Amino acid sequence: MKFVQTAADPHSNARCGLITTDHGEIRTPIFMPVGTVGSVKGVYHKELKDDINAEIILGNTYHLYLRPGLKTLRAAGGLHRFESWDRPILTDSGGFQVFSLTQIRKITEEGCTFQSHIDGSRHIFTPENNVDTQRVIGADIMMALDECCPGDADYRYAAKSLKLTQGWLERYAKRFHETEPLYGYDQTFFPIIQGCVYPELRIQAAEHALRFADAGIAIGGLAVGEPTEKMYEMLETVCPVIPADKARYLMGVGTPANLLEGIARGIDMFDCVMPTRNGRNGMLFTWNGIMNMRNAKWENDFSELDPYGTSFVDHQYSKAYLRHLFVAKEMFAGMIASEHNLAFYLDVVRQSRMHIEAGDFAEWKEEAVRKVTSRL
RNA sequence: GUGCGUGUAGUUCAGUUGGUAGAGCACCAGAUUGUGGUUCUGGUUGUCGUGGGUUCGAGCCCCAUCGCGCACC
Numbered sequence: 001m002k003f004v005q006t007a008a009d010p011h012s013n014a015r016c017g018l019i020t021t022d023h024g025e026i027r028t029p030i031f032m033p034v035g036t037v038g039s040v041k042g043v044y045h046k047e048l049k050d051d052i053n054a055e056i057i058l059g060n061t062y063h064l065y066l067r068p069g070l071k072t073l074r075a076a077g078g079l080h081r082f083e084s085w086d087r088p089i090l091t092d093s094g095g096f097q098v099f100s101l102t103q104i105r106k107i108t109e110e111g112c113t114f115q116s117h118i119d120g121s122r123h124i125f126t127p128e129n130n131v132d133t134q135r136v137i138g139a140d141i142m143m144a145l146d147e148c149c150p151g152d153a154d155y156r157y158a159a160k161s162l163k164l165t166q167g168w169l170e171r172y173a174k175r176f177h178e179t180e181p182l183y184g185y186d187q188t189f190f191p192i193i194q195g196c197v198y199p200e201l202r203i204q205a206a207e208h209a210l211r212f213a214d215a216g217i218a219i220g221g222l223a224v225g226e227p228t229e230k231m232y233e234m235l236e237t238v239c240p241v242i243p244a245d246k247a248r249y250l251m252g253v254g255t256p257a258n259l260l261e262g263i264a265r266g267i268d269m270f271d272c273v274m275p276t277r278n279g280r281n282g283m284l285f286t287w288n289g290i291m292n293m294r295n296a297k298w299e300n301d302f303s304e305l306d307p308y309g310t311s312f313v314d315h316q317y318s319k320a321y322l323r324h325l326f327v328a329k330e331m332f333a334g335m336i337a338s339e340h341n342l343a344f345y346l347d348v349v350r351q352s353r354m355h356i357e358a359g360d361f362a363e364w365k366e367e368a369v370r371k372v373t374s375r376l
Numbered sequence: 377g378u379g380c381g382u383g384u385a386g387u388u389c390a391g392u393u394g395g396u397a398g399a400g401c402a403c404c405a406g407a408u409u410g411u412g413g414u415u416c417u418g419g420u421u422g423u424c425g426u427g428g429g430u431u432c433g434a435g436c437c438c439c440a441u442c443g444c445g446c447a448c449c
Contacts, residue, residue, distance in 0.1 A: 036411050058410080096410045117412060148410075192410090223409045252410035273411040280413060296404070334413070 001140065001188040003028075003215045003247040003268075009355075011362035013239060013266035016353050019215065019247055021140040022185035023080065023088040026055045028247060028268035029352050031259065031345045032090060034276060036060040037067065038083045041276055042335040043342065045085055051311050052342045053350075056087060056140075058271050061133055062094025062101070065123075066116050070136045078138030078183045090271070091139035093130050096148045096220075096252070107147060109167065127172035134189075135182055142189040143218060143251075144172045149196045151226030158196035165194045166208050173212040190249060192220040197230045199237045206241040216247030216269070223253045232261055239266035256285050256348050256372040260365050263352050270349075275341030280334035282326045285344050289374035291319075293337065298323040305336075311343035348372070 007016040019026040033040045033048065035057045040048055048054045059079050068082075076082035079089055098105055098114045105114040111126030125133075127145050134142040145168050149161040169191050181187045191209035195201030209217055219238055222231045235250070242248055249269035250262050259270055275285065282294040287308045291298075298319040305322060306314040313336045325333035351368075355361040 034411065041411075041413065060410080063411085092410045094410090100410090101412070143410075146410095218410085220410065249410095254409045258409075272409050274409055277411055277414075278408065280411095281408080281415095283408085292405085294405090331413080 001186055001215045003245060005244045007357045009264075009361040010359050012264040012365070014263045014352070014356045014361045014365075015244075015266065015268070016356045017247060017268055019088075021088045023086060023140055024055070026088060027353060029259075029263045029349045029356075030055055030269055031349045032056050032058050032269060032271040033342050033345075034058045034060075034271055034273050035083075037063045038079060040338070040342070042280065042331070042338045043276075045083070047339055048085075048342075049087070051339065052346055054087070054342065054346065057085065057089055059089055059091045059137060059139060060094060060097060061091050061130065061137060061143075062097035062125075064091075064137055065094065065133050066118055070133060073138075074136050074182070078136070080138060080183075088140040089138075090141040091134050091137050091143060092251075093134070093143045093145040094125060095145050098125060099148050107164065109164070111145070111168070112147075127168045128175045131172055131175040131179060131189075135179055135187070138181070138183050138185075138187070140185070140187060141216070142176075142187055144169050144189060144191045144212075146192040146194060146220055148224060149194050149221045151197065151221070151224040151230070153196050155196075155198055155201075158194075158198055158201055161196075162194050162201055162205055165192070166205070169209065169212055188214050188216070190216045190218045190247075192218045192251070193238060194221045195234075196221060197226050197234060199234070202234055202238050203241055206238050210242065210246070213246050216249055217242055218249040218251050219267075220251045222250065223258070228258070231258075232265065235262060235265040235267065242266075256345065257369045259345070259348055260352065260369050260372070263349075263356075264362065264365055272345075275345050276338045279337035279341040282333070282337065283341075284337060285341055285372065286376070287344075287368075287371050289371065289376040291376045293319070293323050293326050293333075295323075306340060306344075309340060309343065310347045311340050313339050314343075 001021050003017055003019050005015050005017045017028040033054050040057055098112050101117045105112055111124050113124045115122055130145040146165040147161050149158050176189050191212045193205045193209050195205040222234060247268045250267045252272055253270055254272050282292055284291040284293055286306045301319040304315050305317050305319055322336055355364040
């Protein structure tokens, strides 16, 4: 797998690039729909490809390890074949889920022990078994096991947490290079930069992580409770440290405005549950602003869902109809909203690429941010 | 027709020995950032069926009346 930069915006740090994998190419900047348990909730793979044009999707090691489990995944021949998706997949290590989903957990030098949110059973993730697990899942891009430090952590905690993450990364890389892909196509892994909101920790973390980076590197521990401005500051701190030949992945982010601001600071890859989870809850993102489809004001608005939308749902269904589906708690509501939101997110990065190549991204971005943050 | 029961927010109901009403859901908004098909945070809503009476004071006690339910003629 490799990454090459193909264009750069003259007035910002935005850039375009191309990631090449054995499952096809990914044009960056890109947004990656989240498919935690082996499905992008409520969206057919056919729609993901043909309508949304997702070039890569996510899976999650924590969830897939618990269910269906490694035995089934191995017997299926890996996640691609299991869920019948022939484009690239990235798997998160599950470190974040251990911290966000599990109350009962313990972090040690060795790894993290936790109880399943499904049946309470006890498990341990170590850097070594996490590599093995992600080999079985078979993602094109594997993520290193890290500790996601809360955004409001004090310096002492953040420094200690970073040290742990760095120790885990060294072991993770060692195991990665000692093992082989299981299904005949290449796998790579991204190390993760932590360091909370402390610039010196972030820079130190970046320099350390870069020693293990192949095609790309991730920035984690952002959008986890710190002010948004702090997140942008950290991107401005870290991105210049990363050489141009590494793809930069901002984990778990974010709003459409976060994407645009991230791209302007040099980020190439994003993932976030927001378009799907908030979509299932009635929140729609559009070039006209944010809509809450549950609001009474749509009750008799029979105009098309989103006149600027790129998805077929935007022109086939009306606002009033979608509101009705949400009020009636029909699962079709979540499906339409997810399809729209993902198509919109992919449109945001597609238009960003277009403007970077045209050299007018910085100027266009200002207006775009205003549009996507307004309310309808 | 007779007997018993019942009537309180849009809805299901709570409401102590009488001190002018609350909850869940619904409804109206807001939050949600490496997904537990959620969760959280606010807000609106009442001629206590109606008319009288007792009382300083009635959702509560008394009378009448109307609606509904059940049982029996």
